[in-house]
Structure formats: C-alpha cells, structure tokens
Amino acid sequence: MPSDTPQFEERGGWGQRVINFLHGNPTVIPLLVLVIGLAIFSMIVGKRFFHPFNLSLVLQQVTVIGMLALAQTLIILTAGIDLSVGAIMVLASVVMGQLALTYGWPPELALVAGIAAGGICGALNGLFITLLRLPPFIVTLGTWSIFNAVVQFWSGGQTIRQQEIAATAPILQWTGTAMQVGAARLTLGSILMLGLAVFLWYMLNRTAYGRHIYATGNDAEAARLSGINTRRVLFSVYLLAGGICGVAGWVLIGRIGAVSPLGGASANLDSITAVVIGGTSLFGGRGSILGTLIGALIVGFFRNGLALAGLDVLWQEFTIGCLIIMAVGFDQWLRRIAA
C-alpha cells in the first residue's frame, strides 16, 4: 500500500531551508536589527546607554505609541490600515477629562466612558468598511478628520492641567504611576501595554479567532470559502482596535499628566512605523505582536541612542526612514520568492 501512494518530494537545499525558516519566523529580522542596534549604541554611547534606567526610560517613551501600534497590528494583519488611531486616542482622553472635570462624572465612570468612546469610534470605522465596503484607507482618513473635529469641539482647544486632574480624578493619571525596580523605573502604563501585548499574542496564536484574523488578511476569499465570516472578523477587529486606542488615551494621560488636544497628529504614522519595522506586512496576514513590540523598541532605542550619541534630530528621522524602507523591502522579497 505505501508503495502505491503518491509521493511528493520536499524542495530541499540549505537556502530553501533558510527561506522556509524566515517564512515561519519573520520576527527574527527585526529582532536582529534590535540586537545589532543595541550593540552599536552601547559601543558609541557607552555604559549610560545600557543602564537599566535608560532602558526603562525608552520603554516608557514607547508605551503610548506601542499601545497604538498593537491596535494597528490587528488592523494591518487584516490587510487594512487605520489612520485614525491617534485621533481616537486623543478623543478618548478628552472624553475622560471633560466628563470627569467639566461635567463632574465620577472619575471611574468617566474612564470607562472614554474607553467605550474609543470602541465606538472603532466600530464606526468597522461599519463603514464592512457594511458600505469602503476601503479602510479612505474611511479612516475621513474619520481621522471627524474625530479631530469632535476633539476640537469638545475641548475648545483647551488643555486640562495636571494639577486639576490630580485634585479631582487621580485615577486618570494612574497609568503614570512609577515603580522602582532596582535602577529601572516601570510605569503602570508600560506594564498595561505589555500585559495587553501578551493578551493579544494569546488571542492571535492560541485561539481560532486569531487564526481567522490572519486568514482574512492573507486571502479574504479563501477565508470566506473556508467558512469564516470575514465581515464579522473585520468589524470586530476595528471595534477591538478602537477600544485599545481608548485605553491608550488613558495611558497618554498618565504619561503627560494632562489632557491635551495636541499631540495625536504624528501618532498615526508613528504607530504604522512601529508595525512595519516590526516585520508585519502591509499586505496583511503576515506579522506578529512580538514583532510590533520589537519595532516600537527599535524606534525608541534608535532615537534615544542617536540623541545620546549627540547626533542632530535630523539623523534620527533619517535612520527611521531607512529602517522602514528596509523592512518593507524585506517583506516584498519574502513574498516574491514565495510565489
């Protein structure tokens, strides 16, 4: 019997095996970039760079963008894009601040309402994309403007100061609470971000829903024919991403102490940068949460390292740009040799 059955030979060779490995583990490349980057900076900058305080500082600096990048990862895995994540984050923080301070809601309720507002924004994106079948790029470009306008309308362009929040709604600043671990300082916001990353990793890799997100982004028609309700998957992903942006709004308040209508503008692109450098493909279905964390850390460490090395800000931007091109180029190469 076995001799009758058809046999397919496996394509062999050392090069092929490396390629197969990279296909299965695309996170290896950003990890390598991070390790090499750290090595170079520790040589140039010296002890200061590897000091636990500096390392934990970079983690703090990437926490807000990292949070948005986690949400962005989910969306990019479905072959979508969300240009409104930064606006949703600011909107959520403004909702929290306004409800708690201007409208006198109990701070806990204001917090929940802010996160819910993020979820509603995400659901709105999801509705436009799944119900009206509009391209995510256009939809989120539109909602980005809309959410910004709502922020402007609600806040009146006003900052709510750190002292006022500390006096009436300290829970909004909870994510900024720092803990001393040896020489390192960890904020609860960073821990929240890492916890969320673990949760999302579990969801993507250990549940059927996670596999469906990958399949939907990789080949929506194939996923549909396999019995996956791709529209439901898409909608739920935008909803979830919106909720995460809402939590990011909370982390943002902890980071800057205040509620400010400023500062969300560059966050959209920064989140996409982290995702792309982390090896997640803009064409969907390929990438990982761990990669995004590494991507965010690469951006953080390169900025920090270049600044400590005394280089001008221009070179930080230049280097990040090069990393983006390299990451996208690598993804294209991987996809081409697969075909």
Add this chain to the structure above:
Amino acid sequence: MKKNSWLALGGAVAALCLSLPAAQAQDKEILVGLITKTDPNPFFYKMREGAEAKSKELGVKFQAFAGKFDGDNDTQVQAVENLIAAGASGILIVASDTKAIVPTIQKARDAGILVIALDTPLEPMEAAQATFATDNFHAGQLIGEWAKRTLGDKAADAHIAFIDAHESQPTVDVARDQGFMDGFGIDTKDVNRRGDEDDPRIVGHEMGEGSEVGGRNGMETLLQKNFDVNVVYTINEPTAAGAWEALKAAGKDDGSVLVTSVDGGCPGVKNVADGVIGATSMQFPLLMASLGVEAIVEHAKNGTVPEPSEGLTFTNTGVKLVTDKPVEGLESITSEEALKECWG
C-alpha cells in the same frame, strides 16, 4: 415628463447663476477672513474668538479657515482663494509656510484685499501690507534675562536644556530660542540660525513639536545627556508641562530647575502659580485678532493702511513677563494679575 423636469432644473440652475453675481454686487457688507495654522490649538482658537467677537461688534461678516496640520500650505492657499472668490475685504493670516504662501497673498492683494499677517511675519515681510505680531525675540529675551538674574553668579556654570518645536527651524521657533540665549548672555552666533552656538552651558536642543508628549520625551533625553540640567527653555507652555512631568519623574521637581516658556495661555499661567513654570512671556492673540479686524474695517471704509510700531517693521501687540518670583530691574506681572489677561 423626465425631459420636463430636466428643463425645469436647468432653468433653476441658470436663474441661480444669474442671480448670484447680482446678489454679490448688491451686498456691500464687509467680509473679514481669518486663516490660522491648525484648529486644535488654544492660541488659534482664542484668535478666532477675538476676531469673531470684534466682527460682531462692528457688524461685519466673518469667516474662519484653518490648515489641517502645522505646515499645511495647500489648505491655506485654498482658503485665500475662497476668500478672494467670496469678495472679502480683508484677510488675517497666520501663515504655515511663510514663503510658499506669498504668491497667493499677492493674488489677494491684486484683488484689492487688505492682507494682514498675524503672529508670524511673512517672508519677505512686505508681502503683507501689515503684520500684527508678538516680538518673539523679545519674548525670549525676557525669560532668558529672568533666568540669568535669578541664578545670579551661578549663571556662569548653568546647564541649559532647550526644547524647541521643529527641526525645520521656523522663524518663531528660532526667534524665541535665540532671544532666550541673548537674554541669558549666550553668544548666538548667527541670530537666524539655531544650533550653531558653542557655549558649553548648552546641554542640547530637542524637538518637542509644541506638545506635552514631545516636551516629556525631549526633557527625558536631555536629562540622560546631562542630569545636572538646572535651566529649561521651552518653546511653549504645553511643552513646559510635559518637561515638568519628566523632571518630576527624575525627582528634580524640588525647585532646583528653572523652567521657562512663552505664550501666556491660561493653563500656562496657572502652572506659573503652581510653581511648575518659573517664568513665561505672555503674548496677546486676542488683541492681534481684534486689532486686525479693526484695521480691515478701517481700510474698507477709508482706505487707511496700519502703520508699524516705532522702531519695528511690524505692529507689536506686546509681551509681558509673568512670574511669581520677580527679579530686580525686570518688569513683570504676577500670575494672579496674568490670569485676568490670559487666553485659552
């Protein structure tokens, strides 16, 4: 039936087209346009409020436009074009790109519109008939001098951190920064260029994009470069608030660091009262806007063009130093007094 309804629609459109120019010609009402950089910024928000209130008071029509982001020239060009088409009498503009907007401004002037630059002078300055602005160099000088006098002898070995806005070195950004240096007694070298100084007291320049997040990130990086920082210059008050969070996290919120800023927004003034900001230079956006509206109405009625302040190339709308730790020889107002005049 279908044909008829098309005909009716065509007739209606034609009638509308004919009546529009007629309506415009009849309507001799004065229209004032305000174009700002971005919407989500209390400074511009206040400007708009001021212009709107003044327009109402004088009984003229008012229309406001804003760019989508700082540096968004295209949207401002469109706004100017729209105002020309709408037959505006005058335009108040806070230019995002002070050079690129100039040809469009010329078009407006050719159409007989009075153009006044607010807050930021155009390049060249004569591109607008008048400029109503804060003397940003002087605003920087005031806080620089305050810091120097407060430190006294210790100013000679201060460690100064600079958190500016953008690496593209916009004029306002550079003027405040260089003004601070001038006031503090640092050789600015080229006064139109930031970063060419070699004074060892400068710890470094970081770009905070004028926001809290940027202020905190920038301060953290500069503290990593030199933990002994004892003077901080910030481009505006949100940046100062962000920098303060970083100082607090580093345990340097005990008053050992002098934080200085420019703007005079209400949250900023309250931060002076709370000891977060040592001193800030207050500017008057509401005044800029309302003076601008007045000038346009004046021009529309009898053709007068506003004259620049004495000794300056623009109309100075004034700067006041706000601090609760006044120093001798430097005029200042307290945060309590400032709270009555603050904006945003």
Add this chain to the structure above:
Amino acid sequence: MTPILSARDLRKSYGRVVAMDGVDFDLYPGEILGVIGDNGAGKSSMIRALAGALRPDSGEIRLNGEPVRFTSPMDARAKGIETVFQTLAMAPALTIVDNLFLGREYRKPGLRGSLFRMLDRGRMRAEARKHLSDLGLATIQNIDQVVETLSGGQRQGVAVARACAFGSRVVILDEPTAALGVKESRKVLDLIRDVRSRGISIVLISHNMPHVFEIADRVHIHRLGRRIAQVEPSQISMSDAVAIMTGAMQPPPNSISQEP
C-alpha cells in the same frame, strides 16, 4: 441505484445572462465523475450550486435521495460535500495545520476551551499528520511549515487532504491539475484514485481531456447551461466527446439517462 448527489432542473440567471438552464446532475456512490464543457458553458455555476456557494433560482438538489437546501459552503460541508476550489482556498502565510482546520478548529476540552477559547493544537497536529500520511503526503515533514513554501502539487495535496479529512462523502475537485507540471499532475491523479478507493465519490472538473478520460468512470458533458450528455470513456473517443461539448456533433441517443 440511488445517486449519492443529484440535481434536477437547476436554474439561475443574472439579468439576461443564463448561467444554469435546467441543469440535471447525477453522481453515484464510489465513482469518479468527470465534468467537461467549454468555457462559459456554466460548469462552475453548477459546481458552486452543488457546493453551496451559489443559490439557484429554482430546482432541487438531493443528497442520498433526500432533498437538501444549501445556503453556504458550510451547509454543504456539514452534509459531507467538500470542494477543492481551483484557487485552493488556502491562506498561503498560514501553516499546513492552520489551513487544514481553518474555519473548524478544535478547542481544548474543559474550561481552557470554553472560557479561554484555547485551541487544541496537539490534537490538530496529530490529526493533520495522520491525514497527510494516509494520503501518502508523509514526505511533508514539517506540518508547521507555511503553505506558500510548498510546491504546487504539495499544495494541491494538502487541499485534497483537507477535503477528505472531515468524514466527507463527496469531494468536488475544480481543475486540480491546471497549474501543475506533468510529474506533479500524475501524482495528483494517483491521489484522486487513492481517495476514491476509500469510498469517497469524486466530481472532477477539468479541461484536460486525457486526464479525465484516464481516471473518470463516467463523463458529464455540459453545454449551454445544461447537461447535454453522460458518456463512459470506454464507449466514446476523446475527439467525439469534444465534438459533443462544442456542438459539432449530436450526443448519442439515451446518453442522458445513463446509469453506471
């Protein structure tokens, strides 16, 4: 003998375009039925109707003599009709195991499965390995390999394995050899025979006449939106079949109601 899967008078039109014009179809237990027809003859509409991916305007589908109504591919699949689409419907960046169980993953027993929705990866991998080696695809050593690193024949093999894995009675194969070279085509044909030997009925849609005539027990000839003839490969020449398919020749008498 009752057909395992049959259809009577299926109709479907899109505006003025008639995709199915009274289609009849019969598949008998344990046979390989070849389906041939010119491009645009409406084969794929019929197949999609049988697979649950298209709802006919009218007509009846029977499974083992019982009337059935499919509203989605999942419906058909639940009744034991699996389809291997020409595109294979696999997510190339996912692993073999992920693809085999896509849309019908196993969850861990107990709280881990119900509350934490945890996948039972051990069980899925064990079953995947078993199915692949049953079909002689054991040479694919690493079932955690992503599908896009497989050769065309291997991918087809995995897709067939997926169709066979879930206790199905009917497997519909849409152009399984179209994208393959000679050597790999041969292996896929062997694979199809192998599946049949396990008691599964097979519908093979193909443009490749030699392949159809080599392995089909009967051939369903489709023309202008319906079945025009059923023939046995041993009774008719390949060129005659093509002539019937293109309308150059009248089908032989009694060829419609033919049974094996």
